[in-house]
Structures are given as C-alpha cells and as structure tokens.
Amino acid sequence: MTEFIAPGTRFAPLPSPFAFRRGGSLKQGRMAYETWGALNTKGENAVLILTGLSPNAHAAGSPDNPDKGWWEAMLGPGKAIDTERWFVVCVNTLGSCKGSSGPASIDPDSGQPYRLDFPDLSVEDCAKAAKAVLNHLGIESLACLIGNSMGGMVALSFLQQFPLFTRSHINVSGSAQALPFSIAIRSLQREAIRLDPQWNNGRYGDGDYPRNGMRIARKLGVVTYRSAVEWEGRFGRVRLNEDPGDNDRFGMEFAVESYLEAHAERFVDQFDPNCYLYLSRAMDWFDFCRSCAHSDDDLTEALSGIHVGSALVLGASTDILFPLHQQQQIADGLARGGARTTFVPLDSHQGHDAFLVDIDRFAPPIRRFLDDLKDTA
C-alpha cells in the first residue's frame, strides 16, 4: 500500500471537503502535477494534459526531474507541444497512486490508507479535480485541453463542466462512453486482482501485494493496448527457447510471452491495486450522455453541448480498446457543437498505445493544430 511519487512532482490542494459525484467526499485532498514553460503575461497560453489510466504527471523531463517522461517525444522545446510557446500542465488523475489523492493515500481522519473507503470515483470527479490544479496555478483559461485515452474521457467532462474556459481541444484515442468490449476487458482485469488471495478485499500490506492478480491485469492490458498486426510483424513465431524444460512446464516459450512478462514486471509493485480498481471502474461508468444528464442516448447530440473554438480528434485504426468509431463520434459531436473540428484517423499499427509510440504519425497533426491556434490567438 504505497504511493509512487516521482521527484519534482508538485502538489495542489483540493477544496476541502471535495465532494464526489456518486457520493462521499474527501478532506485535505491533493493533486499531483508538473509544469513546463511559463504562463505569459496575458495568461493565454496554458495547455492542460490529462493522462491515461496509469501515467504520472511526469510527461517529460524537467529541471527538477530530468528523467524522460511518458510523452517525452511529444512535449518540450521545439516539439509538437512546444514548451517554449505553451505553459503546459500535466496532472496525475484523481484516484491514482502517483501523488494525487486516491485509495492508497492516508485518510487524515484515521491516519490509515483509505483503501476501499475511498469514495466511488467517477471520470467527472477527475475532471473537477484537474480544474482545482488550474485554479491553484491562477490559470483563468486554457488555450488547449489535451486528453489521451482515459484522459480523453476526463477532457470531455472537463469541457462540459467548465464551459467557456477552454479555447481548443485535442482528444487522442478517447471515448465518450465505455463500450461492452472494453468493459469486459476491464472487468476481467479487476476480477483477476480481486481473486488474488493477497488482495484480501483491499487490505493487503506492503509485504503481501497481490502480484499475481496485477500480473494478469497488466498483461491483459498490454494485449489490448497494442495490436495483433503490430505483433505479427514484431514477434511472429520467434521463440525464446525451443524447450522450456520440465522445470517450467507451460512456461514462457515465445518472444511475445517474454514481452508481456517484461511489461508485467515493470508494472507490478509499481501501481497500487486498489487505485487500479477505482480508475478502471471509473472508465466503465463513463457515459457522456449521463455526464451531462442528457435526456436520451444520442451521444452526438449530447456532445454538441460542448462549445470550443476548434478541436482535433485523433485515433488509431488498430485500436481495439477505444476503437476509431468512438473518435469519429467525438469529432461529430464537437463539430455539431460548433467547433472547427479536424478528425484524423491514423493508419497506425500500434493500437491504443499508438499515441505513445507512433510519434511520427501523431505528432504532425498535433503540431499543425497548435501552430494554427497560435496564429489565430
């Protein structure tokens, strides 16, 4: 039961109490964030990045933490998100274990971690908590709001909850509502964690982390984050060893199995299982139609209630977790709401994670969009 906080992480307090959409509230909560660049005198160049499920706020290296960040190739001086022009803020999602308040944080009332006493977490709460960071920084408007994956969900809720605050929006491999295939995958990941005896209904300690459940959850995640076609070219039927030996009957034999193993090893013990459960469930719950209490189930119509000047919506053709038609839906809705909208379906082989690795495809449209934004600012 540990939080994993990178050097250089900064913190903003949440309003106390901070009320949750589904009930419950948090006292003395906090949000972790990092920034790059500087806010200009008019305060008009702020860009907020909302992340996927697991990343921390360290999107790129900084003087306080020169380690490479999770979007290092996208963000920095002269890069697509140019930190010489923009004041970039990245927040760690509410409910995470990377510095923002979550189930692994200490409840000030009990002095113990919240664990499953943390309030039910919604995507809408994550958006409200991200806004608290901007308030703390004195940011009164956003030039651009960027959300990736789960962050794309959080971004839509942010735009809905805080109208007229944001001039433009980039939604990357996002979704306006969770669909049953993704719900099934996440439900299985949660079940694997919950079935691990070490999970112990959330009451594991440092020495009895539910490694097995988290291994399965992470590997299943990686399977759905990448794509079959990428792996066919990358791994094919390459073997580690023709004969794994009797000591490890059914053990790893193919390169793809070793790849999954390496991913699991890098994740296990580095992410809090209860936080994982909360964030995972929040994604299942997200449905923009309900988010804005729209009377019917017309997602495009509901999304048209969002008003931004311009929008860029990106997705990868091989994404099975947030499939391309969900990005088309977002683009259609934002366009109907009046945004000058560009929908860019990218023929990337790298699946849902393409925005993290296929920078050659994802960076140019983001660069062009932000450049145009500057010109019209």
Next chain:
Amino acid sequence: MTEFIAPGTRFAPLPSPFAFRRGGSLKQGRMAYETWGALNTKGENAVLILTGLSPNAHAAGSPDNPDKGWWEAMLGPGKAIDTERWFVVCVNTLGSCKGSSGPASIDPDSGQPYRLDFPDLSVEDCAKAAKAVLNHLGIESLACLIGNSMGGMVALSFLQQFPLFTRSHINVSGSAQALPFSIAIRSLQREAIRLDPQWNNGRYGDGDYPRNGMRIARKLGVVTYRSAVEWEGRFGRVRLNEDPGDNDRFGMEFAVESYLEAHAERFVDQFDPNCYLYLSRAMDWFDFCRSCAHSDDDLTEALSGIHVGSALVLGASTDILFPLHQQQQIADGLARGGARTTFVPLDSHQGHDAFLVDIDRFAPPIRRFLDDLKDTA
C-alpha cells in the same frame, strides 16, 4: 480430475503404443467419437468433423443421445451437412477430457490420472489420433474433411499426414499457424490457471478444482471468441443494477459482465484444467511450415503440398483470434496445391464463434459445397 463423457459416446482404441510427435507415447489410449447416417456400400460418403478446443464429439442429437449437439443447426437430415447423404463422424480431440485420452485419463501403468505426465500434445498428434478412429470404422477414404477453429489446424495436419485419403476439405475459421496475439491470449489463460493455488502444479483433486483460474481463462476466451461490434449492439451499456451495493464492491454491474459470468459458470467444473493447458499449448505450437518440415517460412508454399480435389475456406470478418487473413492464407495455399478452392470471407458480426451461431451465413456455402461434391462424386 474428471472426464466428462456424454451419453452415446463411442470409443475407438488408439494403436498401442501411440507415439507422440514431441516424444513420449501412450498405452491403451482411446478416442471418443459419434456418428450420424450410414456408410454407403462403396464407402465413399464419409465426412469427418474435427472440433475446436473444447467441444465433445456430440455435434448433433442422435438416437443414443437426443440432446442437442454443439453444431445441431448444421448437421442432421436435410441440413447443410445432410446425414441422409453423408456418414458423418465427429471425434473428440486427443488430449481432451470428453472421452478421448488426455491428461485427465487414467494411466494404466499407475492406475492414476496422467496429469502432467501425459506426453506433450501437438496438433499433429490430434490428427493422427483422429485417423485411428476412421481406421477403426473401416473408412478407407473421406469424401470431405471439415475442421473448425483448432479443428481447422488439425485438419491441415491430417491432409498433410494422410495424402490421397481425402477428396475435399472445408476449413472453417482455421489457421495454418498460431500468431502472437492468439499466443498471448492463450498464454494469459494458461497463466491464470497456473497461478491459481488450487491448480497445485496439476495435482488438484475433485474437491479443489482451480475454479478461479478457469473462470478467468474462460471469460478471456469468450471475449476473444465473440466481437466488440456484436456486443455493442447486444449489450451496449445495459446495466443489471444501478447499485451493486457495498457487499460486492467492484462486482457485476453491466449486462456484458453477467454474460461472461454465465459462460464461466457453464464451463468451470465441466472441463479439466490440465487438459485445457495441453490443448491450448498445442495450438500455440502449431505451425504448418514445421508440420511438414518445410525448409523455409513460406506458408502458402508449404500448404501447396496438400492435394485435395476441392476446398471451401470460410471465416468471419470480425474474428480477432483466427483473423480472416489466416483463412485467406489457407485458401491461397490449397489453391496453389491444385484444389478447386472457394474462399468465403463472411461479413459476420459474431467473431470467431460465428460458425457456431451465425448459421444463416455459414450454412449456405457449406450446403452448396457439399451438394456440388455429391454431383461430382
């Protein structure tokens, strides 16, 4: 540790000893099968059906067992596979727990189940064992060999090992080699079983069946057997209950979760976990290039070594486990080998399992193919 044998199952002995491709052999082994219709006087109307990973030999109802079979809609008097015209044999795969010898069977030497002492199982062994059933029945040639899913792999090996025995072939949602996405899924399923403490390195008893591991394995199977687009229409975001209550935090909430649960409940305690591991691994190992000791990795070229008069290759556009380009590969190879080949990619929403459920799409081409066969016989 139980075998699950349907009423009316018949048995054919395996040659004793029966040698396995990767080493080891079986004494006093047996194969489970069922038949429908009658062999004609010339012995020219035999059709063999090879199944996917889990089905038994009960493809359709019969006088000995009127229960509906797993391909009831496809097989019977007047149906696409017309048992008034064809003498149809369906075998339970070697290594299974539905009557054919497998890890759950009793080793005559020890009087105990083989468990992990069962020899390593290959798809090629499954084909050789299926042939033993035909020998037992006095069948000297096949009018048609039909293989579905894993059975499609077994069928290719059968055609390679027993040339000039089979006049025509129907390959349904099959594959000539396992690809990394499928290997990854199956590796995860096996890991979930192996991580279940009750698996106990294969030494579970009747009272300590590794239910949790098998639950995860089955649910993950079902996720990959169906399709996201089917589920989007079928389940959408329909909920079971708005509030699962505090008693089952993170419990089932969406209809799709309940669907997976029902599938798991029908499978757990009905399939032997060690058998599952063996069959799953056999599929990963299958590579037709190696199957026929082809010198290079040109699958089409390797498949062209198969000679049948005519072939029908079917697949579903939404199959993520055995994707359509794998059926295209099979069709290309069989055509290059000289078969009059028809490749029918079906625009079915039901994924890998479509051949079991989307009978409206799969039955007509099978019926036409078999009708044509009769006319040219």
